Structures are given as C-alpha cells and as structure tokens.
Amino acid sequence: xxxxxxxxxxxxxxxxxxxxxxxxxxxxxxxxxxxxxxxxxxxxxxxxxxxxxxxxxxxxxxxxxxxxxxxxxxxxxxxxxxxxxxxxxxxxxxxxxxxxxxxxxxxxxxxxxxxxxxxxxxxxxxxxxxxxxxxxxxxxxxxxxxxxxxxxxxxxxxxxxxxxxxxxxxxxxxxxxxxxxxxxxxxxxxxxxxxxxxxxxxxxxxxxxxxxxxxxxxxxxxxxxxxxxxxxxxxxxxxxxxxxxxxxxxxxxxxxxxxxxx
Numbered sequence: 001x002x003x004x005x006x007x008x009x010x011x012x013x014x015x016x017x018x019x020x021x022x023x024x025x026x027x028x029x030x031x032x033x034x035x036x037x038x039x040x041x042x043x044x045x046x047x048x049x050x051x052x053x054x055x056x057x058x059x060x061x062x063x064x065x066x067x068x069x070x071x072x073x074x075x076x077x078x079x080x081x082x083x084x085x086x087x088x089x090x091x092x093x094x095x096x097x098x099x100x101x102x103x104x105x106x107x108x109x110x111x112x113x114x115x116x117x118x119x120x121x122x123x124x125x126x127x128x129x130x131x132x133x134x135x136x137x138x139x140x141x142x143x144x145x146x147x148x149x150x151x152x153x154x155x156x157x158x159x160x161x162x163x164x165x166x167x168x169x170x171x172x173x174x175x176x177x178x179x180x181x182x183x184x185x186x187x188x189x190x191x192x193x194x195x196x197x198x199x200x201x202x203x204x205x206x207x208x209x210x211x212x213x214x215x216x217x218x219x220x221x222x223x224x225x226x227x228x229x230x231x232x233x234x235x236x237x238x239x240x241x242x243x244x245x246x247x248x249x250x251x252x253x254x255x256x257x258x259x260x261x262x
Contacts, residue, residue: 002035002109003244005172006134008119008127010154014142015177018212018222020118021048022230024076025221026237030253032113032246035073038080039101039130040120041088046079050219055079060087062104063129069104070111078108088126098165101129113249123157131161136172136244141193143179143186152196171197172243175236177206204236231260 007023009016017040024036038045039059046055051074057067060083072078091097101117109115117130131137137158141151151174162169174197179186194201215225223230234257241250 002112002115003136004105004109004115004117004134005136005138005240006117006119006127006130007138007140008123008130008154009121009140009142010123010151014121014140015206015212016121016140017044017048017118018216019138019140019175019177019206019233020045020116021216022222022233023237023240024116025223026230026233026253026256027114027116027240027249029223029256030237030241030249032249033076033111034114034116035076035078035108035112037078037105037115037117037130039084039117039126040080041082041084041126042120043079043081043084044216045118046077046081048216048219049075049077049079051075051077051079053081058083060084063087063100064090069108073108076112084126088124091125091129097125098128098132098161102133102166105133123154127157128161128165131158131169132166134166135168136170138172138240139174140177141174141189142177143183143189151193155197171200172240173202174200175202175204175206178208178212179205180208181205202236202239204232204239206232206236227260231257234260 007020024034027034057072059078059080061067062069062072064087119127119130139151176190211226211229215222238253241253
C-alpha cells in the first residue's frame with residue numbers, strides 16, 4: 001500500500017502546488033511510482049501537470065460517488081476543477097463524510113508507492129478528508145508572520161484529525177517555502193519555525209526564484225524546465241526519503257542531487 005502524504009498550508013501563495021508538482025517529479029525520478037491528487041477546486045496542480053481542462057472524471061466525481069478513483073487517474077494524476085467545490089458541499093450532509101477520500105483511495109494505493117495530496121489553502125472538509133486519507137502531512141510556510149500563524153493552526157487540525165479520525169497520521173515536516181534567505185526576515189522566520197517545531201523543520205529551504213512560476217506557466221516540472229534550479233527540491237526529496245526510511249529510493253535521490261550539483 002502506498003505511503004500517502006498530504007501537503008497543506010492554511011494560506012494561499014506559499015508555493016504549495018509547485019512543491020507538490022516538484023516533489024512528485026523528484027520521487028518519480030527516485031524510482032517510486034507516484035500518484036498525485038489535486039484536492040484544490042482551483043485545479044492549479046492539474047494544469048501544472050498538463051491535464052486537459054475538460055478531463056473526466058475528476059476528484060469531484062469520485063467524492064460524489066459517481067466514479068471510482070481508478071477511473072479518475074490521468075497519467076498518474078487525479079485532477080480537480082471547480083466541480084470539486086460542489087462535491088464538497090454535497091459531502092457536508094453525508095454520513096462519514098471525513099472518510100470519503102480514504103475509502104476512495106483504497107484501490108489506487110495498491111498500485112502506487114507514494115500518493116501526494118495537494119490540499120486547498122483552507123482547513124475545511126477537503127483538507128480534513130486529505131488528512132484522514134494520509135499517513136503523513138507536510139506543512140508549507142512562507143517567510144512571513146501570517147504563514148507562521150497558519151502553520152500553527154494547521155498543526156492543530158492535524159492533531160484533531162489524528163485524535164478523532166486517523167490515529168496513524170503524523171507530521172512529516174514543516175517546510176520554509178519560496179524564501180529569500182538573504183533577508184533577516186526570512187532568517188528570523190526560519191528560526192521561529194525551528195523554535196516552534198524543532199527537528200520537524202526541514203533543513204532544506206525552497207529559495208525564491210522566478211523560474212518556478214515560469215515552469216508552472218509552461219506546464220513543465222522544474223527538473224525539466226531549469227534543471228539546476230531543481231536542486232532545492234532534489235535535496236528536499238532526499239530529506240523526505242530519509243524520514244520515510246525508503247533506502248532504495250533514497251540512494252537514487254542522492255545520486256540525483258549529485259548529478260544536479262555536478
């Protein structure tokens with residue numbers, strides 16, 4: 001069964017979708033069969049993967065009980081569109097609504113090594129479904145005060161999901177994302193996160209760069225768009241695989257880092 005990781009942030013604009021896309025690429029290049037699930041009605045991740053806007057079925061149909069998750073996989077992506085917002089409203093009146101995604105992913109998880117779920121920038125029912133369906137959570141935090149507050153609130157939701165619905169859920173790590181480490185503010189934010197979350201904070205920081213939105217606009221992963229700029233995501237892939245203790249993939253990820261650095 002695949003290890004499932006929810007990637008979340010309470011605030012938009014923290015680079016979460018680019019993080020999910022780039023991690024999917026890094027994990028795939030490390031030899032892991034990776035399924036990526038777009039749980040954000042904006043569908044930005046689906047667009048980043050180049051999934052057609054009229055793709056059918058999507059996660060919305062899966063959560064509405066109209067289609068299976070296996071049928072909704074398009075080139076290792078379960079996409080989303082605005083119909084997912086309607087599906088969320090339908091879920092609100094359903095018994096066991098928090099478990100819907102978990103049940104839907106049972107079959108796909110038999111066919112993959114890793115599942116990544118890109119959560120919406122809210123802590124609503126879609127995010128709760130993602131957390132209940134996951135083994136781990138990664139928090140993406142930007143180098144600003146409100147993102148720090150968002151990380152604290154997101155950990156509270158993770159704790160509630162673990163206590164009430166998914167006792168196996170744990171925090172894999174907290175990531176400082178799209179940060180300009182030349183500024184004192186970014187350095188201070190990183191220090192604050194380390195005081196709050198200790199060793200859960202990843203050593204890797206995703207540094208701010210214009211090439212990330214450029215690669216998203218082109219619909220091409222940063223590893224293909226500008227290989228040298230993928231180094232932060234490659235190093236983060238190594239850290240994640242170390243924490244998951246996936247030795248064969250870890251060896252390939254380390255080799256990937258050496259190749260980019262050379």
